[in-house]
Amino acid sequence: MSNVLIIDNDDATGSALCRTVTDMGHDASWRKNLREGVPLAVSQPFDVVFLDIHLPDGNGLDLLPVIQATPSTPEIIIMTGADEPDAAETAIKSGAWDYVTKGAAPEEVKLPLVRAIQYRQEKLYCSRKNVTSLKRDDIVGSSxxxxxxxxxxxxxxxxxxxxxxxxxxxxxxxxxxxxxxxxxxxxxxxxxxxxxxxxxxxxxxxxxxxxxxxxxxxxxxxxxxxxxxxxxxxxxxxxxxxxxxxxxxxxxxxxxxxxxxxxxxxxxxxxxxxxxxxxxxxxxxxxxxxxxxxxxxxxxxxxxxxIPPLRDRDGDVKELVRYHMDRLCERYGLAHKGVAPEFLQSLAAYAWPGNVRELINTLDRVIASARYEPTLFPKHLPSDIRIKAARAANGHKWQGDAPRAAFHGLPPLHDFRDETVQRAENNYLHELIALTRGNINEACRISGLSPSRLYALMKSHGIHRRYFDPDAEGE
Amino acid sequence: MQILLFARDGVGDHIRNAVTRTVPETEVFSAMDDLVSRFRCPSGEPVVAVLIVGSLNELAALRQMKGILHDCRTVLVLPDREAETVAAGHRLHPRFLGCLDDDGEEIAAVLCKMLAQQEKDRAEHRPGG
CATH class of the missing domain: 3.40.50.300 (P-loop containing nucleotide triphosphate hydrolases)
Structure with missing residues (x-):
């Protein structure tokens, strides 16, 4: 099913076109002037736009490039009078998909619409195929x-x-x-x-x-x-x-x-x-x-x-955080970290004027300050970013009924205690292995643990000697 | 901003001297393991690395470290200008590629401009700035 927008001030033409479109199983939206039609085309995705030339508030052809440049880049079918061959020519030259004569029988409208939708679907398919087979290297995101x-x-x-x-x-x-x-x-x-x-x-x-x-x-x-x-x-x-x-x-x-x-x-x-x-x-x-x-x-x-700025790449911040956080933890020989939803919310609310590079630098700073802590919370973010993110969130995203996850209550004591012990144990083991540069005998001596117990704990925390001992690379 | 320079003792001394004279805060490493350990310490600061390579073996070792060099800008100084050496060097994606027989002052001048540009970018996009 496709979405079709009709911009035409003529009641008879507009209603007949709406019927034809819905009879073909598509969704139709109808606006009678450019003032209402163009903002709708900008704010909602449309596959095809039927655009009249003579509208009460302007010439449709003048705004054809604007509609083509909207995020959904719809195909445009111009509607002309029977006595306007020049307008049809202008429409095609302007990059419109096709033109139909106003008041034409439904059958004459259906074929250009079917072809426009077919063309669009094939174009989208090829585009996805191209992107799927592309070697992306470190380009992360799916916005x-x-x-x-x-x-x-x-x-x-x-x-x-x-x-x-x-x-x-x-x-x-x-x-x-x-x-x-x-x-x-x-x-x-x-x-x-x-x-x-x-x-x-x-x-x-x-x-x-x-x-x-x-x-x-x-x-x-x-x-x-x-x-x-x-x-x-x-x-x-x-x-x-x-x-x-x-x-x-x-x-x-x-x-x-x-x-x-x-x-x-x-x-x-x-x-x-x-x-x-x-x-x-x-x-x-x-x-x-x-x-x-x-x-x-x-x-x-x-x-x-x-290349779009990061603030315009909806949803990519989370993917970037996961990708680069894992990469950085691996590089620093740290156990992979969990992230609290509030941490991601704060990052997503920030505008990132320095874009992906600033995000990566920020994650690096976060890791430097929360080196052995297994889970990242907003408190680990630089305060300037937290403040800006909080202001942005309060101003835009968390108004009305928006999520308030950051303000939920305390966790059950049992969960809190387990998490705290886990975190402390993780910190201790990382310090221990770093201090002894992976020397197990020395680590056992300091900690009072048996080798088998130490190995078991290291395994459960995902700590490898090789992160600290270059000679243990092959382990 | 951190500037790390790697050069084994006796390799590219004229470049090392020019860089450390021009950018005194440069941290110098003469052992690859020490450089790796340094890269594995998170600091939260952008890094520019000057890697002065004395042999093809060292270049191969650096290529093994490509993941570690991922986030830093690199000035790479190659042991020779053979096409294969140059090709191997470009695979490390350096921002500047030089050779051991280059004038040390030239390399230092490139580094200075690179640092100035980085500082400018950071100042423009510093949170709160």
Missing amino acids: RKLTACLDLVAQAAVNDIPILITGETGTGKELFARAIHHNSGRAAGNFVVVDCAALPDTLVESLLFGHEKGAFTGAEHGRDGLILQAHGGTLFLDEVGELSVSVQRAFLRVLQEHRFRPLGGSREVESDFRLVSATNRDLDAMAQGGQFRSDLLFRLRSFTIE
Whole structure:
């Protein structure tokens, strides 16, 4: 069953269309003007929108791009008068799925609708298939926005055009660039990172293009540049907005011809690389201000992927927390930690201006402060984050009948006591094994436990000697 | 921010000296096990690692530690410029790839710019900031 929105002020046409749609087993919503119809299209998912051109508050064609850009990206069928062939042409040129004549018989409306729904279902299926078969590396999450982004990664991976990845700081642009490389035909080649923000101005050209011995004072050896190192692979220009205008000019030529001359060299060299760039800056504004070459920008963004900020990725915080918490605990040789629902609620309520990177740094800080505690509670979070999360939650999410899980009462004494003992025992054992660097005899001497009892307790708490004793790796 | 530098004694001394002179708070490790132990202590602070590799065996050992290096920005200095060595180096996803015969001041300059950029990002997105 699909959801269909009808925006038409004509009672006879609107009601007949509603009947046709519902008779076909779909849900129909009907609005008589753009003022009500467009917000509905934005707030609810629709598969198909029937859009009249002549509405009391405007021309439907003017708002066609707005409706196409709504989260559900519906297919749009324009309704025109019988005497408006130009309007039909304009509708198709604007990217509408099809057009129908107002007052047409139901049979004439059904076929475009059936085809639009079929097209949409197949498109969604292919999109899911692409994303499912994608090697995601460390890209974690299943929100609608992230999935749409991964679909673009899958599309980008199967061709060779330059890609521009945009997004706020900390959204993981490099991870997406790597995913494009690892899923492309160039995966066996090098993935060469050029951190444009970290290259001193005096070194950028020699690092990018390489140089011959003696090309300049101090050039005691010849050096291949990063562009040549990317031959057969992917060149990733991170923070591309930081490149100086003179380097942009030189790089534009490389991008056009894939040939360049190393500094001090007499011959050109060739590099067959695929370019992926990333930035968190507004390159259009920079181009307007003369800080970024518009011809280079045009070439960089043959295909653009915008990484959503974490605050817009509904539900992904929980998945990210589980994934990175397990990874960090493993790295630090700690038992995997449980998380209280309130802990996750606090994290989900925070806005994460520094995005995924800030979340990972926060989890690292949490682990540093709750090293041997088996369960994480909001008290383990940095206070500034707790305060901001609490304010956000009070302001938005916990009003009215929303969940109040954070304020439930005390647990039964039996549960409380068991959990406290478990936590204390876990802390003690971790300290013990860390102190003795995994030396069981020494640990038994200090604790007064027998070896078999100590091993049993370590096993029950998921503590391994190898975390503390490099020589015990094979255990 | 923590800066950790690994170099076995006698390997890349000119780079180590330039880095520690430019960024005095750098923690220096000359044994791989000590570096691993250090990485296994949670500190809650972002890490930048300067890894000066003296041999292909050391590079292979670092590749075994890829999971440990996951969250830090890495400046990797390779023992030579052979294509296979460079390819192995890129698989560690360094933010900067150099070679033992590079000028130590260059590496230090890259590190300084990287740290300045990191500090700028942190200041912009520090909670409460």
